Amino acid sequence: MRDPSFAKGFGGPGQEQFLQVLDRDEAERRFRAAVDCAPRGVERVALDSALGRVLASDVVAPVDVPSFDRANVDGFAVVAEDSFGASEEVPRQVQLADEVIHTGVVPTTIVRRGLAAAIATGGMVPRGADAVVMVEHTDTVDVSGFPNVDPPEGGRDVHIRRAVTAGSGVSFAGTDITAGETVLRQGTILTSRDTGVLAAIGVAAIDVWRRPIVAILSTGDEIIAPGQAMEPARIYDSNAQVLADAVRELGGEPRRLGIVPDDIDRLRTAVREAIDIADVVLLSGGTSKGAGDVSYRVVAELTDPGIVAHGVALKPGKPICLAATRGTPVVVLPGFPTSAIFTFHEFVAPVLSAMAGRAHELGSTVQARLAVKVNSEIGRTEYVLVGLVETQEGALTAYPMGQGSGSVTTFSRADGFTTIDRHEEMKSKYAR
Helix, strand or coil: CCCCCEEECCCCCCCEEECCCECHHHHHHHHHHHECCCCCCEEEEEHHHCCCCEECCCEECCCCECCCCEECCCEEEECHHHHCCCCCCCCEEEEEEEEEECCCCCCCCCCCCCEEEEECCCCECCCCCCEEEEHHHEEEEECCCCCCCCCCCCCEEEEECCCCCCCCCEECCCCCECCCCEEECCCCECCHHHHHHHHHCCCCEEEEECCCEEEEEEECCCEECCCCCCCCCCEECCHHHHHHHHHHHCCCEEEEEEEECCCHHHHHHHHHHHHHHCCEEEEECCCCCCCCCCHHHHHCCCCCEEEEEECECEECCCCCEEEEECEEEEEEECCCHHHHHHHHHHHHHHHHHHHCCCCCCCCCCCCEEECCCEECCCCCEEEEEEEEEECCCCCEEEEECCCCCCCCHHHHHCCEEEEECCCCCEECCEEC
């Protein structure tokens, strides 16, 4: 059944018009009410594959980090009190134990007052020691041949030339991470720093939210795939690529299902198959109401609830068609690149972020002075792409980029956009 708001008789044979254009916020409210934005479920992935994924639960450390008292420097493990008063002129002297403590071994020496043990950076501090003196602040002296000297264990002494306090040169067990400590929170997007923390506590696999699958269908007799030879009246499919990469940036998994011509039966089959395999279905093109536009006609056949908005008071992006069936979003984006990208980020990106378990990130804003006045139509929200230029005083000036919604390069070259509210007729001073 067709949307009853459609009407014929304007714009030529077979042309239907938007008679019930919705406010942007109302369209979003209806769309969000019709779709299931919950995360798509939990899957366990190896740490090697966890970069960029979203944690599905808090991570609690099972061990201390470090798990033992560890030397931070090359030097000698001592009782700090043995170094008190030491100086270059009057060093303190202790005996040197036979054992040299390397990394990865458990020392057997028990350090007592008057005894030191050589230790490497990262080595396990022996029992009894509470500090490590850097090797640069010591000298070792062979005393085995001295008369009237009771030879120590190794026949050598250590002369300490700088005093240390208890804890110097040592990382005690649990000082970095304590067993039972929550080290990462649910919803964290894992960076290389986070995966390093997980490796440090011995985690080899982690629970993350499953990536929502987004099916992408390009429609239109004029569309050809990049790599094919250009033909008259044809255009390359750029929307599928930018949408697929935008989906990846938001934590989704794009499934590009190719180009479907303006054949209602073939498109109907493709849309049904897409709904069966995907969490979100995106169609690019065919959302206007011309005689050859079939995407919205196929989507109009969906139920539960079907189309919730077709025509939104936006510029660019007025023809967008928002629908859902059994909680699955089905969106027909305008075919023009700038319109498609804007409407994707306005309506689809927040839903996709929620499905991926992410908080939706809003772009940063700056204040700039518009270089020229920009007129707009009352009743619609308009987005004006701008380029920013810094003045000699350090302020920013915004220059509108007016190539139109059919421009492929405008969006990529713009520094940002300013919004003209639906109640404004002109923007003449400041852009944010």
